[in-house]
Amino acid sequence: MTKSILIYPQLEFAKVQIPTPPYSILFIADYLLKRNVDVELFDLRFDDESQVLNAISDKEPEFIGVSVMTGPQIQYAIKICELIKKEFKNIKIVWGGVHATILPTQTLQNNLIDYVIRGEGEKTYHELVSGRNLNHINGLSYKKEKKIIHNPDSAILTNLEINELSIPWTLIKPHRYILNGSFNAITSRGCPFRCAFCYNTLFNNVWRGWTAERCIQELDRCLDFGVKKITFYDDYFFANSKRIEDLFTYFKERDIKWKAELRVNRLNFALAQDAKKHGCTQMYFGAESGSQRVLNLLNKNITTNDIIESAKITKNADLSADYSWMIGIPGENKADREKTIHLIKKIKKINPESEFSIKILFPYPGTGIYNLAQQKGFKPPSNLFDWSKIRRDRASNYLKNKTQLETISLTSAIIGRKVFELKNIPILKLIRILAEFRWNHEFFGFGVENFYFKIFRDLIDKLMSRRNSAGYDPFTHELVSVKEN
Ligand code: B12
Numbered sequence: 385m386t387k388s389i390l391i392y393p394q395l396e397f398a399k400v401q402i403p404t405p406p407y408s409i410l411f412i413a414d415y416l417l418k419r420n421v422d423v424e425l426f427d428l429r430f431d432d433e434s435q436v437l438n439a440i441s442d443k444e445p446e447f448i449g450v451s452v453m454t455g456p457q458i459q460y461a462i463k464i465c466e467l468i469k470k471e472f473k474n475i476k477i478v479w480g481g482v483h484a485t486i487l488p489t490q491t492l493q494n495n496l497i498d499y500v501i502r503g504e505g506e507k508t509y510h511e512l513v514s515g516r517n518l519n520h521i522n523g524l525s526y527k528k529e530k531k532i533i534h535n536p537d538s539a540i541l542t543n544l545e546i547n548e549l550s551i552p553w554t555l556i557k558p559h560r561y562i563l564n565g566s567f568n569a570i571t572s573r574g575c576p577f578r579c580a581f582c583y584n585t586l587f588n589n590v591w592r593g594w595t596a597e598r599c600i601q602e603l604d605r606c607l608d609f610g611v612k613k614i615t616f617y618d619d620y621f622f623a624n625s626k627r628i629e630d631l632f633t634y635f636k637e638r639d640i641k642w643k644a645e646l647r648v649n650r651l652n653f654a655l656a657q658d659a660k661k662h663g664c665t666q667m668y669f670g671a672e673s674g675s676q677r678v679l680n681l682l683n684k685n686i687t688t689n690d691i692i693e694s695a696k697i698t699k700n701a702d703l704s705a706d707y708s709w710m711i712g713i714p715g716e717n718k719a720d721r722e723k724t725i726h727l728i729k730k731i732k733k734i735n736p737e738s739e740f741s742i743k744i745l746f747p748y749p750g751t752g753i754y755n756l757a758q759q760k761g762f763k764p765p766s767n768l769f770d771w772s773k774i775r776r777d778r779a780s781n782y783l784k785n786k787t788q789l790e791t792i793s794l795t796s797a798i799i800g801r802k803v804f805e806l807k808n809i810p811i812l813k814l815i816r817i818l819a820e821f822r823w824n825h826e827f828f829g830f831g832v833e834n835f836y837f838k839i840f841r842d843l844i845d846k847l848m849s850r851r852n853s854a855g856y857d858p859f860t861h862e863l864v865s866v867k868e869n
């Protein structure tokens with residue numbers, strides 16, 4: 385029987401949020417299981433590296449698959465691959481996920497990695513582990529006589545194939561991913577829009593999703609495990625109105641509280657009111673910028689007026705909203721940034737229940753914004769290790785006023801989040817007073833707290849990586865304890 389092991393490496397701040405199940409490898413595992421491949425799965429946010437090594441000794445699989453996204457996860461992925469290769473020299477290591485898809489050549493230049501699977505992994509990985517001739521495997525990149533070969537792209541899964549996939553719960557411990565009844569779900573893939581900074585422009589640009597009936601089958605299992613509140617991580621949850629209508633009925637019947645993302649210009653009062661009536665507690669929006677010029681540059685296809693309208697609508701429907709903004713966009717100037725801050729303040733006035741965060745844009749290769757960033761002097765990391773240092777709250781080297789941008793981002797994380805309103809925790813209160821001063825006076829110079837934050841975050845990450853730690857419940861805005869058996 386063909387055997388394989390799939391690994392989801394550690395993440396930074398893994399336990400601050402509700403851990404999302406490792407869907408990337410879960411769906412691949414489900415595809416393999418249904419085709420009689422013996423598959424075992426390790427989530428290194430919980431499992432120990434020694435468990436992986438023991439499983440390899442027991443099973444002696446030919447291939448190990450590792451899922452990797454750009455940023456800190458790379459360093460943990462490298463670490464586990466080093467450990468594996470040290471003990472099992474002949475084992476073949478396969479990297480998949482968004483990072484390896486964007487940069488297959490650079491990824492394969494690392495000696496630890498034998499194969500890269502670009503795009504959706506289900507079919508390609510199955511063909512690889514089943515021993516198909518390498519030349520015939522679409523979506524595969526590999527090394528041959530010191531050359532790197534990229535086979536043609538694979539076809540994405542059809543809607544029917546997506547509907548045949550389910551979450552193979554027996555391979556994971558469900559309670560790990562449920563915090564205080566909250567759970568993160570994904571019911572679809574892809575997004576038809578073309579925002580210039582988004583991976584979807586090169587990866588996942590056709591929407592496919594579970595039907596309402598399939599969603600209900602999968603979500604019913606989650607309810608059996610005690611789930612009451614669901615955050616949908618779909619890129620385009622509201623793509624199909626009939627599906628949404630049926631899901632709304634289900635949410636109401638089962639008293640499920642939920643959150644999901646919507647484009648600001650797809651919201652209307654009837655939808656907001658309906659969502660609220662059917663258990664929606666918050667909608668999140670990619671607002672990105674308060675400058676129309678920058679929104680156009682990002683090919684966002686929304687107006688600042690759409691953003692303002694969305695705040696009025698959510699306010700009138702008594703619905704909370706979470707807005708995600710970006711700064712450090714190539715081509716953005718100081719005036720654009722000020723417009724963003726002013727628009728955020730306006731939104732907060734219109735809907736005081738809304739939350740927000742400001743991230744610093746990182747130009748990923750292959751996205752529309754990447755060329756523009758290169759013209760402005762952006763030099764992408766040239767190896768995997770340097771890619772692992774990329775952080776959402778750290779400004780890239782080519783940007784001017786890096787500390788100021790980072791201070792704006794850090795301030796927004798404090799001002800914009802309900803968790804910092806927990807006034808009974810003295811340290812949070814102090815941090816909030818300083819952030820409020822900065823925000824109200826729009827004074828982001830002398831970012832000393834940013835310096836200390838960088839030291840502090842490394843420390844916190846080490847502590848948070850332990851088994852039992854505090855997590856943040858985004859529904860109740862409470863700090864809760866994450867327990868691991
Ligand atoms: C949920 C989520 C998270 C969760 C964690 C995910 C988890 N499982 O725990 C959280 C919130 C923690 C998170 C954090 C980050 N995330 Co995130 N996240 C997502 C999100 C919304 C869903 C991921 C998912 O499950 N997708 C569904 C699965 C089925 O799709 P998939 O992961 O692409 O997997 C398929 C293929 O990629 C491939 N594949 C994947 N792995 C493997 C492995 C093998 C062996 C093979 C063969 C194939 C393969 O096959 C899979 C099935 O077809 C995606 C956006 C999206 N919709 O995908 C962003 C996304 C993956 N995140 C992204 C990023 C950048 C981050 C951060 C690194 C941001 C940052 N710079 O700080 C942080 C990580 C910080 C940290 N804490 O370390 C980017 C990745 C871009 C990139 N270049 O890698 C995405 C695409 C968002 C975006 N629009 O840019 N994220």
Ligand code: SF4
Nearest residue numbers: 575577579582584619
């Ligand atoms: S709408 Fe969201 S998911 Fe879709 S392309 Fe734009 S940023 Fe990406």
